[in-house]
Amino acid sequence: MRAVGIRPTIADIAKRVGVSPGAVSFALNGRPGVSEQTRARILEAAREMNWRPHRAARALGGAQAGVVGLVLARDPRTLGSEQFYTQILYGMQDVLSARSSAVQMQLVRDTPAEIDLYRHWASEHRVDGLVLVDLQLDDPRIAVVRELGLPAVTLGLPGEPDQLPSVWADDAEAMTTIVDYLAALDHRRIAHVAGPPVYQHTARRAAALHSQVEARGLHAGESVPTDFSDAQGAAATRALLSRADRPTAIVYDSDLMAAAGLGVALEMGIEVPRQLSIVSFDDSVLTRIVHPALTCLSRDTHALGAQVATTLLEAIADPASRRSVQTETPRLVVRSSTARPAG
Amino acid sequence: MRAVGIRPTIADIAKRVGVSPGAVSFALNGRPGVSEQTRARILEAAREMNWRPHRAARALGGAQAGVVGLVLARDPRTLGSEQFYTQILYGMQDVLSARSSAVQMQLVRDTPAEIDLYRHWASEHRVDGLVLVDLQLDDPRIAVVRELGLPAVTLGLPGEPDQLPSVWADDAEAMTTIVDYLAALDHRRIAHVAGPPVYQHTARRAAALHSQVEARGLHAGESVPTDFSDAQGAAATRALLSRADRPTAIVYDSDLMAAAGLGVALEMGIEVPRQLSIVSFDDSVLTRIVHPALTCLSRDTHALGAQVATTLLEAIADPASRRSVQTETPRLVVRSSTARPAG
DNA sequence: GTGTGGAACTAAAGCGCTATAGTCAACAGC
DNA sequence: GCTGTTGACTATAGCGCTTTAGTTCCACAC
Numbered sequence: 066m067r068a069v070g071i072r073p074t075i076a077d078i079a080k081r082v083g084v085s086p087g088a089v090s091f092a093l094n095g096r097p098g099v100s101e102q103t104r105a106r107i108l109e110a111a112r113e114m115n116w117r118p119h120r121a122a123r124a125l126g127g128a129q130a131g132v133v134g135l136v137l138a139r140d141p142r143t144l145g146s147e148q149f150y151t152q153i154l155y156g157m158q159d160v161l162s163a164r165s166s167a168v169q170m171q172l173v174r175d176t177p178a179e180i181d182l183y184r185h186w187a188s189e190h191r192v193d194g195l196v197l198v199d200l201q202l203d204d205p206r207i208a209v210v211r212e213l214g215l216p217a218v219t220l221g222l223p224g225e226p227d228q229l230p231s232v233w234a235d236d237a238e239a240m241t242t243i244v245d246y247l248a249a250l251d252h253r254r255i256a257h258v259a260g261p262p263v264y265q266h267t268a269r270r271a272a273a274l275h276s277q278v279e280a281r282g283l284h285a286g287e288s289v290p291t292d293f294s295d296a297q298g299a300a301a302t303r304a305l306l307s308r309a310d311r312p313t314a315i316v317y318d319s320d321l322m323a324a325a326g327l328g329v330a331l332e333m334g335i336e337v338p339r340q341l342s343i344v345s346f347d348d349s350v351l352t353r354i355v356h357p358a359l360t361c362l363s364r365d366t367h368a369l370g371a372q373v374a375t376t377l378l379e380a381i382a383d384p385a386s387r388r389s390v391q392t393e394t395p396r397l398v399v400r401s402s403t404a405r406p407a408g
Numbered sequence: 409m410r411a412v413g414i415r416p417t418i419a420d421i422a423k424r425v426g427v428s429p430g431a432v433s434f435a436l437n438g439r440p441g442v443s444e445q446t447r448a449r450i451l452e453a454a455r456e457m458n459w460r461p462h463r464a465a466r467a468l469g470g471a472q473a474g475v476v477g478l479v480l481a482r483d484p485r486t487l488g489s490e491q492f493y494t495q496i497l498y499g500m501q502d503v504l505s506a507r508s509s510a511v512q513m514q515l516v517r518d519t520p521a522e523i524d525l526y527r528h529w530a531s532e533h534r535v536d537g538l539v540l541v542d543l544q545l546d547d548p549r550i551a552v553v554r555e556l557g558l559p560a561v562t563l564g565l566p567g568e569p570d571q572l573p574s575v576w577a578d579d580a581e582a583m584t585t586i587v588d589y590l591a592a593l594d595h596r597r598i599a600h601v602a603g604p605p606v607y608q609h610t611a612r613r614a615a616a617l618h619s620q621v622e623a624r625g626l627h628a629g630e631s632v633p634t635d636f637s638d639a640q641g642a643a644a645t646r647a648l649l650s651r652a653d654r655p656t657a658i659v660y661d662s663d664l665m666a667a668a669g670l671g672v673a674l675e676m677g678i679e680v681p682r683q684l685s686i687v688s689f690d691d692s693v694l695t696r697i698v699h700p701a702l703t704c705l706s707r708d709t710h711a712l713g714a715q716v717a718t719t720l721l722e723a724i725a726d727p728a729s730r731r732s733v734q735t736e737t738p739r740l741v742v743r744s745s746t747a748r749p750a751g
Numbered sequence: 752g753t754g755t756g757g758a759a760c761t762a763a764a765g766c767g768c769t770a771t772a773g774t775c776a777a778c779a780g781c
Numbered sequence: 782g783c784t785g786t787t788g789a790c791t792a793t794a795g796c797g798c799t800t801t802a803g804t805t806c807c808a809c810a811c
Contacts, residue, residue, distance in 0.1 A: 072531060074796095074797055074798085075797070075798065076797080076798095084760075084761085085760070085761045085762075086761095086797090086798080086799095087760080087761065087762080087763090087798095087799080087800080087801095088759080088760060088761075089798095090798065090799060090800085091759095091760090091799095091800095094799085097758090097759095098758090098759070098760070099758095099759065099760075100758080100759060100760090103759080103760085115531070117528070117531035117532055118532065118797085118798075119468070119532065119533055119796085119797050119798070120464070120467075120532045120533055120534055121463070121464040121465075121467035121468045121473070121533055121796085121797080121798095122464075122468050122766090122796070122797035122798045122799090123464075123797080123798060123799080124463075124464035124766090124798095125462070125464045125465050125468050125765095125766045125767065125768090125796090125797080125798075125799095126765080126766050126797085126798055126799050126800085127766065127799085128798085128799080130463075130464070131532075131534075132512075147490040147491055147494045148490055151490045151494075151515070154513075154515065155515050158514060158515060162514075165528070165532075167512060167514060167534075168514075169475075169510060169512060170497075170513055171501060171510060171511075172494070172497065172498050172501060185460070185508070188415060188458070188460035189460055189461065189462065189463045189474075189508075190415075190462055190463060190464055191463055191474075191510075295693050295696065295697050299697075321693065321697070324697050324698070325697045328697050328698065328699045331699055332699065350638050350664065351694065353638065354638050354642075354664070354667050354668045354671050355667070355671065355698065356671045356674055356675065417766095417767055417768085418767070418768065419767080419768095427790075427791085428790070428791045428792075429767090429768080429769095429791095430768095430769080430770080430771095430790080430791065430792080430793090431789080431790060431791075432768095433767095433768065433769060433770085434769095434789095434790090437769085440788090440789095441788090441789070441790070442789065442790075443788080443789060443790090446789080446790090461767085461768075462766085462767050462768070464766085464767080464768095465766070465767035465768045465769090465796090466767080466768060466769080467768095467796090468766090468767080468768075468769095468795095468796045468797065468798090469767085469768055469769045469770080469795080469796050470769085470796065471768085471769080752811100753810105753811090754809105754810090754811085755808100755809085755810080755811105756807105756808090756809090756810105757806105757807095757808090757809105758805105758806090758807090758808105759804105759805085759806085759807105760803105760804085760805080760806095761802105761803080761804070761805095762801100762802085762803075762804090763800100763801090763802085763803095764799100764800085764801085764802095765798105765799090765800090765801105766797105766798090766799090767796105768795100768796090769794105769795090769796090770793100770794090770795090770796105771792100771793085771794080771795100772791105772792085772793080772794095773790100773791080773792070773793090774789105774790080774791070774792085775788105775789090775790085775791095776787105776788095776789095776790105777786100777787085777788090777789105778785100778786085778787085778788105779784105779785085779786080779787095780783105780784090780785085780786100781782100781783090781784090781785105
């Protein structure tokens with residue numbers, strides 16, 4: 066056993082103040098049943114004795130675990146979006162730690178493993194709620210979360226009436242912003258290096274690009290699917306740039322792929338931005354340190370994380386809530402990777 | 409209250425099998441007190457009823473929380489090492505999830521906040537042990553962890569006799585590898601863009617560079633301190649390259665700063681690797697996607713994380729253990745950012 | 752003076768599990 | 782036949798906290 070410094074319990078406080086443990090509990094939880102005077106004495110004693118609630122004891126009585134879960138399902142070899150999720154995590158923690166809750170983040174290999182983990186967590190009472198990210202078409206996790214009765218919030222899924230509460234931004238609008246900008250520069254061939262097609266955000270972005278391109282009478286805006294890895298981002302870029310009618314602008318679904326694509330273009334002797342404009346859908350330090358720095362969509366990821374946490378806390382407090390929050394559409398930050406196409 | 413699917417308890421199992429709850433507990437925990445036959449029936453029933461232990465109930469009885477903590481203290485604006493720690497996390501989780509434990513990772517702003525968090529966690533019985541990273545000279549966390557009686561493992565601190573157990577690699581040796589390599593290429597002016605001087609690893613690397621440079625009669629190997637941000641990495645590079653006797657090779661303590669430094673060099677019209685060789689002390693996808701790809705030290709970060717978890721579990725099982733594990737010295741991966749200096 | 756109601760408590764049960772102290776029957780040894 | 786000794790259990794207490802059901806006491810109304 067660990068030689069841990071012995072912690073005071075409410076019984077100790079009760080003894081010291083000369084009241085019953087129940088009274089101490091009332092006082093510490095701010096509920097009626099004790100006089101203001103006694104409450105003050107109890108609080109003072111608790112402070113002096115450096116008392117802290119024993120999480121497990123509270124949780125056993127049916128209270129909350131004080132933890133929310135966030136699972137990232139991805140192949141360990143196709144990392145790259147950590148920065149985004151690190152920021153999200155940070156934003157969530159800022160909100161949650163004020164309620165002395167925490168985020169349990171876990172990385173797993175795939176969606177089945179993610180679902181297993183949810184079942185585990187639910188049966189062990191480990192978490193009070195979940196954040197679902199990287200929503201898929203017909204996402205199997207939704208039914209599981211329902212079945213388990215775990216409050217959850219989705220990040221990125223525009224809320225549908227009977228769906229889970231969600232925090233989302235308008236991906237289609239964001240893509241429109243990009244196409245507007247590129248079209249104004251006279252780009253006529255715009256390609257899209259996308260993520261895996263199972264993801265809803267990928268599908269929405271591809272659809273938006275397509276309809277925008279069509280509405281403006283530009284050349285077919287093709288979306289090339291990838292697994293989000295730098296390798297596939299590079300390969301997709303190489304394929305696109307090897308064509309006779311190669312695009313004059315490429316939109317990338319992630320900063321990592323955009324940076325990899327930039328590398329491929331330079332290697333092929335294609336000048337950026339003179340011969341090729343590059344736009345990243347994600348911002349991060351990466352878009353700033355490559356040369357030329359990448360034009361990208363940017364948003365306050367920290368605030369997004371905070372919003373997710375807030376919405377999740379609401380969902381935990383009121384499981385019937387279906388409130389969805391739309392966050393601001395990412396705004397375009399123009400850097401040096403975009404310009405009017407040559408010729 | 410949450411409309412959660414009602415979980416079976418050991419009492420339910422006991423009722424179903426027709427024994428007492430105590431017997432069920434014995435059976436499920438593999439301890440004597442029940443016949444093999446009864447044990448089998450109990451296990452079967454538990455499986456059928458999909459029973460899982462209630463963490464909080466176990467923890468209340470003094471058992472473990474099933475969580476270990478890992479706190480990253482850094483300014484949110486100087487992110488960048490997420491990839492390294494994401495991999496560590498992944499490696500730890502692979503080991504821990506087999507013991508149905510988890511890692512609680514939390515980001516805080518500075519060391520005092522980190523210490524606060526440790527006190528909180530300890531008093532709430534939230535974690536069974538801690539991983540201390542980014543060790544500092546005279547690290548204040550060590551005394552706190554001792555005082556709290558929390559088992560802990562340090563990552564990166566060569567174990568001293570009465571210190572905490574640690575998992576470490578030989579930074580000095582690694583720096584020697586780099587200097588060996590650069591010296592063999594005839595570099596005579598080697599500079600070092602380091603991390604914050606309070607970090608032990610920074611200090612060790614700088615010292616190793618210094619003594620190596622001296623031993624070989626090269627020009628003074630200066631270490632420029634930074635806060636690990638891309639901005640300061642870039643600034644340090646600019647300063648170094650603006651000198652009359654500018655270095656022909658720069659070693660960076662992080663991949664992010666190395667990439668930023670590369671950008672600065674290109675911007676200044678200094679060719680890499682012809683006029684400047686760049687080596688990064690850290691590997692990640694970043695070193696591969698920039699152009700030219702960066703020569704760097706590489707190691708199996710996932711395995712490192714797994715080793716950390718294993719060592720921590722040992723420390724939890726036996727708090728007296730002071731076992732330190734040296735992991736393999738990072739090996740040099742030569743890419744395109746290093747070459748014989750021109751002239 | 753009796754009853755009523757509320758404030759300020761106390762007593763006790765219970766959350767799910769573990770651990771310790773019985774209990775009881777079967778068998779061994781003298 | 783009696784004591785001892787196992788093995789296989791059961792009964793019970795307890796972990797720290799919350800919560801419900803009392804209990805006391807006092808103020809006030811009639």
